[in-house]
Amino acid sequence: MIRTLPVDLFWTVWMILASAGIGRKALGAARSSADEEGPDAHGLLMSLGSGLAILSLLVLGLGMAGMVSRRGYLILLAAASVLCSREILLVLREAVRLAGLSIRGLSGRFEVFLAAVLLSAAAANLIFNYSPPTQAREMLYDLTLPKIYLQLGRIRDVPDQKEFYYPMAVQMLYLMGMGLRSALVAKLLHFFLGLACAAAVAAVTRRFFRGSAALPAAVIFYLMPLVTSLSGTANIDLGTLFFGLIAFSSLALWLEGGGTKALALAGFFSGAALGSKVTGISVVTAGAALAFFLRSPEEPPGISRAVRRTAVFLFAAGLSVGPWLVRNAVFTGNPLAPFAVPALGWKAHEGALIELRGLEKAAGNVPASEILRGTRNLLVGDIIFGGGPLVLAFLLAGIYGADGKRNLRILLAFALANFAVLLLALPYPHRFYENRYYALTTGLLAVPAGLGLDWFGRVFKSKGWVRGLAGACLLFPCLALSLLFGARRIPLFLGFQSQESYLAEKLPFYSHAVYANKNLPRGSKVLMLGSSDAHAFYWDASLVPPSLELLAGRDPEDVAKLLWGQGITHVLYFEGFYRREDGALKHTENSGLDLHWDMPKMRASHLAGLFRSAGVILYRVDYSDLSDRVHNPGGIRFGGNFG
Amino acid sequence: MNEYPNLSTRRARLWALVWMAAFLADYFLQFFGSRFWRDLALPLLGRMGLK
Known part of the structure; x- marks a missing residue:
């Protein structure tokens, strides 16, 4: 596998750079802020998020028009690169300068240790990621539907699975990556989305709280077992998380006086979170609630103003999620497929009905002890898909130590609103056992956790013990888990194990x-x-x-x-x-x-x-006794899935 | 000027420490009774001939 890695990385990085360039152009930020006040990580991430969302919608639109092919994606990528060449060069220059500044800015042994842990985890996750797909969801639809679209040469109604009607913003990027090269490019895109999330956590911490806590927050975030587990797959959760994180970042910027553009961007990114996963509805709901109840300093109070703010937010969200509703309406007549809206006569996909029937029965008799166990699983964390030992442990210290108390309240309100919407909306047992759905809340809480670690290091004369404790927890179980997942795939990565035998084993x-x-x-x-x-x-x-x-x-x-x-x-x-x-x-x-x-x-x-x-x-x-007696009107065909 | 108004209170530090200890204790309690050992560590040790 190691031989093909450079080529797959080339395509992945090209797609990411082109996206950042498209986003930068769309945001109208063609001038480099680096010349005036140094590289702007926050702005880079906004450009990347906008570009990824726009590129995804372009792939959807072209696919619906009948263009799903390697040649088409090559032309799209080349055209985007030429049209946004100036922006891409600026992005590249700023990213390199930012990396240089970050490395030179490391001060003290603890920061060097944190950076080493982060790099080790990223390297191990890369080896974990660079392997043939074996995770259930990626094999069921995240990569399978793009594969089907590539075979069909267009995006059209494929009613086999209810999941095929979910919004698929990230899968559109996978479709492009698979068209250009292979499923491994799709997986690498998800790996890089994990790194982008870590960068977003660092940028939020630095921009709205305290620079010295940015690295601890990013490391606590990236070393969460949840992020490690997802980094090795082409599930799309890290894409949803990335859009959710920059949606919060835009909201916080708007509340600092960033203007309507920041509010609209927050809505657009919230819509992109929903456009990449149905559970992203919590991001839109939480964001709309904040847009309604909070206001920027220069804005006068008033209910009509609140309604207008919320309308701006929701309209912008509609721009990124709306195309998915249109797709479903075109394919099935039901924009909210695979779910039903009986009042409007919109029918459900049978797969959704079967799942809901199973979930309703499972939720029928849940004993109190099970609810307690589930709540603990959600809060303390699943070992493989949880937030790890540090996020909640340092939360209170972070709340005490945060500099920007207003920003902290905004962050906690957004994180808790997201959590509450999911807790209320998700059926049992998903409510307690699908920790990855809550990744945005956990990811945002990594910010106060980083602030808490930073604060502990300041308030105790002898700070070695608390840093030692946090470092030990980062090494075990966090980094150990990451290394374990990576180490198990080293024979495959180095070519000592064939892909066939790996798949047969897994x-x-x-x-x-x-x-x-x-x-x-x-x-x-x-x-x-x-x-x-x-x-x-x-x-x-x-x-x-x-x-x-x-x-x-x-x-x-x-x-x-x-x-x-x-x-x-x-x-x-x-x-x-x-x-x-x-x-x-x-x-x-x-x-x-x-x-x-x-x-x-x-x-x-x-x-x-x-x-x-x-x-x-x-x-x-065996239809031998049937074929002469029953008329089969359509032979092998799709059908009958919407009932 | 105190940059961190809450630092002056020993109580804040104490609560933060108690909170941290409680969550770390509960996390590792859950961790060591979890499927990490059943599904990952023990099978791996077994394959390495160490179990």
Whole structure:
């Protein structure tokens, strides 16, 4: 892998630089502020965020118009680079100067230690990241949908998964990266978004609080197990987090007197957070609440002013999230797909209905002890996807030690509003066990944590012990986790392990994909029964989840007719997820996937086993007794997913 | 002039220390009883022949 790294880095960095140039041009900041008051990290991050959001929307628009190809993306990248060449050079110059200043500004052993920890974690995360995709979500849709679009040569309605209707701002950048080069470029983009988030935390700390706390805050943030775990994947969470962080930064700037442009930018970035993940609705809600209740110093009070501010914020958010609603309206007639709005006659995707049904049943009987356990998991943190030991431990010290108390109140209000919206909106068990959804709150709290570490270092005569304690926690478990994830992939990275053997080792059902790619006819459509974690990214055939009607079918002949009608050619049955109970096959984890098929009869009449491994069986659907009696109007086709 | 108005209060420092100790203790309590060992460390040690 190490041999291809320079080329993949080249494409990734080019995309990032072009984005920053586009953003800089769009913000009208063509003049270098470096000449007057030194490099402006804050401005660089705003340019990058604007550019990434604009580039993503360009890719969406071109894709909808039928242009998804390597040649098209080369022309787009080249055109952006030429049109924004002056801005790109300025960005590059400022970034280099900023890096130089940061290195020269390191003073004292503790700061050198923090910088070394940060660089070590970044290096380990890079090795962790630079490996074939193996995370469930990236294989289900983050990289799979761009792969399908590249095969189709355009962005069009693909109704296989409910997730395909989510807003996909970051996936559009992945689409471009995959079109230009490979999925590894998409993964590297996500890795760099993690570094951009760390830079944003440092910039917020320096700009609104205290320069000496910027490095501790960035290190506490970047070393969070949550960030480490996400850095190795092409999940899009670090993109949502980046847009959320710069949305806060713009809001804080507006509240300092930055003018309507800063408020509009905050709205635009909040919309981009929502445009990259549905949970980003918390960023828009929290931002709109702040825009309504707070005002900049020069603005007079009044309800009409508050409404106007909120309208500006929401209008700007609509600019970045609106295109995704338009896409859904064009594809399905429902802008909010895959979710339903019954009052307006907008129907849900069946996948969403099945998931909600499972979640409703799971939420039915939650004992108080479970709520306590979940709350503790959320606050103290999941070990792999949590905030690590330092964020909350240094929070109170940060609150005592923060210089800008007004800015601190704004930060805490934004972070807590984001947290509260998610806590209220998310269904159980996601509410307590999907810590990554709360990444913006955790990431923002890294700022007071950094201030707290800095404050402790000032208020105690003997500051060695507190720095030693924080340093020890950064080394273990934070850096240890990062090194562990990186070290496990060193044989692959150095070329001592093949990608095939790595995938076979990491993915329990990879052998199914290999078998299917060799043996299934072109255009096959495989129904996943029991789980969607079938590593779809590696299949040539399309993988689809079951419809409600299919799950409820009992009689083998009726089920076969439904399968025929939906163009299903094969079934991938996750046997281990089902146990027979009350005449049905009960799903062990998600009651929404309970199955009523008579499997022995189905096997005898319509399912021919092809391949079995790890408790998962691939069947070919046998329609021989059916094909002469039932008319199949569309053959293998999409359909029936919106009910 | 005191740059940090809260520094003068010993109580602030004490609360911040108690808060820090409580969260660190709870974090590591959760950590050492967690899936880190079951899913990561012990299998790794096993593969290295150290378990």
